Amino acid sequence: MASQGESKWVYSFGAGATEGRAEMKNLLGGKGANLAEMANLGLPVPPGFTITTELCTYFYANGRSYPPELTAQVNAAITRLETAMDAKFGDQANPLLVSVRSGARASMPGMMDTVLNLGLNDATAAGLAKRSGDGRFAYDSYRRFIQMYSNVVLDVEHHHFEDILDNHKRDKSYNLDTDLSAEDWQAVIEDYKKAVERELGRPFPQDVQEQLWGAIGAVFDSWMNARAITYRKLHDIPAAWGTAVNVQCMVFGNMGNDCATGVAFTRNPSTGENAFYGEYLVNAQGEDVVAGIRTPQHLTVAGKIANKSDLPAMEEVMPEVFNQLNEVRLKLEKHYRDMQDIEFTVQQNKLFMLQTRNGKRTAPAALKIAVDLANEGVIDQNEAVRRIDPASLDQLLHPTLDPKADRKIIAKGLPASPGAASGKVVFTADEAEQMAGKGESVILCRIETSPEDIHGMHAARGILTSRGGMTSHAAVVARGMGRACVSGAGDLRIDYKTKQMSVRGVAVKEGDILTIDGSTGEVMLGEVPTIQPEMSGDFATLMGWADKIRRMKVRANAETPLDARTARKFGAEGIGLSRTEHMFFDPERILAVREMILAEDEAGRRKALAKLEPFQKKDFVDLFTIMAGLPVTIRLLDPPLHEFLPNTEEDMAEVAQATGTDPLRVRHRTIQLHEANPMLGHRGCRLGISYPEIYEMQARAIFAAAAEVAKTTGEAVIPEVMIPLIITRKEFDILKAVIDRAAEQVKAETGVTVEYLTGTMIEIPRAALKAGEIAESAEFFSYGTNDLTQTTLGLSRDDAGSFLPEYQRQGILEQDPFQSLDVTGVGELVEIATERGRKVRPDIKLGICGEHGGDPASISFCEKVGLTYVSCSPYRVPIARLAAAQAALNSDTVKRD
Secondary structure, eight states, X not given: OOOTTSOOOEEEESTTOXXXXXXXXXXXXXXXXXXXXXXXXXXXXXXXXXXXXXHHHHHHHTTSOOOTTHHHHHHHHHHHHHHHHTOBTTOSSSBXXXXXXXXXXXXXXXXSOEEEEETXXXXXXXXXHHHHTOHHHHHHHHHHHHHHHHHHTTOOOHHHHHHHHHHHHHXXXXXXXXXXXXXXXXXXXXXXXXXXXXXXXXXXXXXXXXXXXXXXXXXXHHTTSHHHHHHHHHTTOXXXXXXXXXXXXXXXXXXXXXXXXXXXXXXXXXXXXXXXXXXEXXXXXXXXXXXXXXXXXXXXXXXXXXXXXXXXXXXXXXXXXXXXXXXXXXXXXHHHTSOEEEEEEEEXXXXXXXXXXXXXXXXXXXXXXXXXXXXXXXXXXXXXXXXXXXXXXXGGGSOEEOTTSOOEEEEEOEEEEOSEEEEEEESSHHHHHHHHHTTOOEEEEESSOOGGGHHHHHHSSEEEESSOOTTSHHHHHHHHXXXXXXXXXXXXXXXXXXXXXXXXXXXXXXXXEEEEETTTTEEEESOOOEEOOOOOTXXXXXXHHHHHHOOSEEEXXXXXXXXXXXXXHTTOOSEEEEEHHHHHTSTTTHHHHHHHHHOSSHHHHHHHHHHHHHHHHHHHHHHXXXXXXXXXXXEOOOSOGGGGSOOSHHXXXXXXXXXXXXXXXXXXXXXXXXXXXXXXXXXXXXXXXXXXXXXHHHXXXXXXXXHHHHHHHSOOOOEEEEETTOOSXXXXXXXXXXXXXXXXXXXXXXXXXXXXXXXXXXXXHHHHHTHHHHHTTOSEEEEOHHXXXXXXXXXXXXXXXXXXXXXXXXXXXXXXXXXSOOTTTHHHHHHHHHHHHHHHOTTOEEEEOSGGGGOHHHHHHHHHHTOSEEEEOGGGHXXXXXXXXXXXXXXXXXXXX
């Protein structure tokens, strides 16, 4: 215990003296807090202690050193374990052995380091052999410890040990590690120790205290290893959180055939089905299961049958222990009210629980589990909505294989993470990252993945391994990332040297196209066509609950009929941004656009615009029809005119011929329109001020289309006409008059009065600051946060990518401001404009239509500010709907029926 005035760095659990609980995960890490909680629940947890995450912070703040009182606190905790286990740390006759594991407050499977069997040396291994009466078990444990400790703590690479073991097995004609006898392992151990001394110039440490402190230091060091940093970046886990260290008494799954180790999920993490799911190995230690070194066996008979396995299930081999484990499963899920990922060991038919945590799961499984738990009354609908990560819904929008398509199946593995993916075969994580960076789709093929492969797994479309089970590293990480994954395709022979793999006479080389189906485990040659998933079932149920909760509306950015229909399918409540310039580039109309730009005077421009107007009208008829009475915000022409003109002499000559213009005139006009900084140049409303006839034509097309659709469908259409790039009320008033005149003209021609709103996009800091004045005329604001970010930060979205990663690495910017809104800078301008706009016009409609409209963190900010809606790309509409509901729950602005 810490004495008065000292910080408490060490918390015990198990053996009747548990000092922690589940709520303390920020201090004890997820693993330490849950071990304490399981001990409090009376489950069979081997005793141990947790060194807190605060010590990790101290460690890095103080030159990787420890506070002076830590040694005494650790020694006291070790003494408590010695008493509980009736063994002594370092004792030759009756040694206490421990595991040393990391445990951050957020689950980071496989990213940091673990050491098992610590406390073994030449003397204690002999003592363990004598005391247990099983020399094979004792020396198997010692060789594991040497290999793990040397790799994790001493930085001796795995391959040195793998080569030695492979050579021994080859010499004796052994197939499995379990074939080696005690004498075999003693010979292997001697070679292991020689390899360590050869690599380091010093012998393997025999002092158990040196071993313990080396392992503790290695866990803290691993918080900053490359793979952990990559994982934290991908999952937005702050480096400041740190990791805890858990030191726990060893229990042994490798003492014989009445011993086992395994990993289980209280429900199926791929599908969400309420069925016990997991794998185990007889006479093994935990690393064997997750590393995929041996093919694991299924826990249940149902799992064995479903996966066509010939190996006996735990339910058959150890029925009593299995029933105990199933009771623990039900108890833990009921207690935590969520699907749990549990690790266990069976030592001589006695069950021990080593870990529980909320299990990683695929998006379909997460939805099913949340909906089922709500329907079972375990959680309420609000909690079900909170449980789903909005970004994970992206997984549901990925394609699946067309069931009618031909497929050449060359191998079958385990369906480890659902979804289908096609791409070029690569065999290294680095190659996957490089090729994906060039825009290639790749399938990463590995014998088995390791935590060092995390960057390549993230870059790949899919992951294929020849070894490993459903709870292997590849499977767990792929499910968390939403990547399709097939694991344990044992017929595949992968050769890293020749960069090819073979299966039953079929050779697949690097660069060949392969398709994998993570839902069936099938591996296919070539590219197989895919289809989009249906947004029904659990997805529809949960989205219905989210829609009842959220306050903000969700619209889509769309200008084509396909975009609009996709947006409706995903539940969009209108269009928040239709960029009319995208319509101008159509081959049928670009010529008229160029004629307009090349015209000598207004009459010439009007003549060209008259050719464009029917096209524009049809565009808007399509959008209004698809949206069926929902609001549609149409932005008038925004980009500078030079973007519509050709760049090469050859193209200029073609345009001149097509428009009946002198090539010199085309060239002169192109030069004339060139701007040094077009983003800040003659664009947006500035075009409308210079050439009001452009905006007049667009407004006429909008109102004529609205009138036609209203007549055809009998449903009122209320367009929202958006004037871009406003900086003063005067600009807005001039252009609003042009729009109002167009509305009157259409009314006179059609006899239909079209209701409409005229508003502006707030994308310049001055507009945000003068929002009160602008709101005297504007009926809505839409925050164009892409340009508002560029103009506020003075960053070009197209060019900043070259240095933004360095800004993030140094902590100058927490994230890319073009992906997630800079709430303290750009966000303050949004707040100012909202407050000033509402003061003048309390009912002003306020939206956001930049890329941030589909980012959950930015949506949370929009809820806080009180915007009316967010608008995002069609495929992000479900993400925005869920994020808006969660934002409402978090800010207590839940919509009431």
